[in-house]
Amino acid sequence: MTTYSEQIAKAASRPIGRIIAYWSVTIILAFSIALSGIGQLMRYGGNVDLVTDIGFPLYITNILGAWKLLGVVAIVMPGFPRLKEWAYSGIFFLMTGAALSHAYANDYGDYGFHIILPLFYAALGIVSWVLRPNNRKL
Numbered sequence: 001m002t003t004y005s006e007q008i009a010k011a012a013s014r015p016i017g018r019i020i021a022y023w024s025v026t027i028i029l030a031f032s033i034a035l036s037g038i039g040q041l042m043r044y045g046g047n048v049d050l051v052t053d054i055g056f057p058l059y060i061t062n063i064l065g066a067w068k069l070l071g072v073v074a075i076v077m078p079g080f081p082r083l084k085e086w087a088y089s090g091i092f093f094l095m096t097g098a099a100l101s102h103a104y105a106n107d108y109g110d111y112g113f114h115i116i117l118p119l120f121y122a123a124l125g126i127v128s129w130v131l132r133p134n135n136r137k138l
Contacts, residue, residue, distance in 0.1 A: 025124055091121070091125040
């Protein structure tokens with residue numbers, strides 16, 4: 001007779017649990033990165049201050065916004081496993097680079113928000129990459 005916790009562990013190890021976890025994390029990641037990319041392309045809200053306060057030129061929002069949207073498309077669309085690898089690594093480097101840029105500029109934001117949020121997105125990218133199904137792997 002198995003305990004309840006053993007049954008839950010078995011269910012989580014089944015492929016359907018892994019697929020649900022993958023898509024949940026990936027949808028949150030894709031939605032967040034896409035909104036950020038759109039905001040940067042439109043220079044909406046605090047996106048202008050966010051990059052100029054740490055010394056970057058304003059045109060960087062066009063570059064970052066476009067790459068974010070292209071990365072989201074690459075991760076979500078079926079096929080192209082090599083492109084997905086590049087997109088995941090791009091998101092990781094983009095988010096860790098953002099956190100480090102804010103840290104080096106002493107621009108931590110309220111409660112370290114400018115550091116914590118990009119690192120959270122980098123972690124989501126790692127989790128999505130680890131959980132991806134075999135048909136999305138290289």
